[in-house]
Amino acid sequence: MDKIGRGAVQLICCSPIIARRAIPVLPDAQQEFYAMTSIHQRGFIKYLGSLRGRGHLIVQGHDQAPDAIAYQIDGFQDRACRSAAGQIEGDSTALAQAFKAGGALLTLEGGLQLDVVLSDPGGGPTAEVRVNGAFPL
Structure with missing residues (x-):
């Protein structure tokens, strides 16, 4: 050099x-x-794990969706900040209601509930979700 x-x-x-x-x-x-x-002054994103299964979607002001919702949600930690997002699949009417309401509760197989915000399902049976609040992993 x-x-x-x-x-x-x-x-x-x-x-x-x-x-x-x-x-x-x-x-x-x-x-x-x-x-x-x-070169390595930034922190690393740590994968916390994944939640997969079948649950139910509860939209405020509506009854629990009659059909089960399949979900897969991955959690990450970047320094002290945790985040979780994934995808759900189920009844398109329930997904549209949850999107219009600005969020819903996703009841997992074990009974735990996650506060989720859905992307616009566009009339389809799947939607991207972001978890508000605590992620259990």
Whole structure:
């Protein structure tokens, strides 16, 4: 590697994300260590697990949907923030009601209830969901 002079700045990585960061030129041994440790300053997203099964959707102001709702919801943690999202499949009328209401309770197989917000099912039997509040994993 060429020595540019004390205090000079040189890009040592061709990745477009990392290339925006200028890394100071250090002696060769220090340069390698600096590049390896300075790139990874962001946290990692941790996969918490998945909930899968059949449950029921309860929309405020409506009766519990008569047919079971199949669900798969994945949970993640990014630093101290937890999030969960997934997909549900079931009666298209119940999904449309839940979307119009701005949310619903999804009762899982074990009786636990999750507060969910649905994407527009567009008249179909499936919808994307986002969990509000606590995720049990």
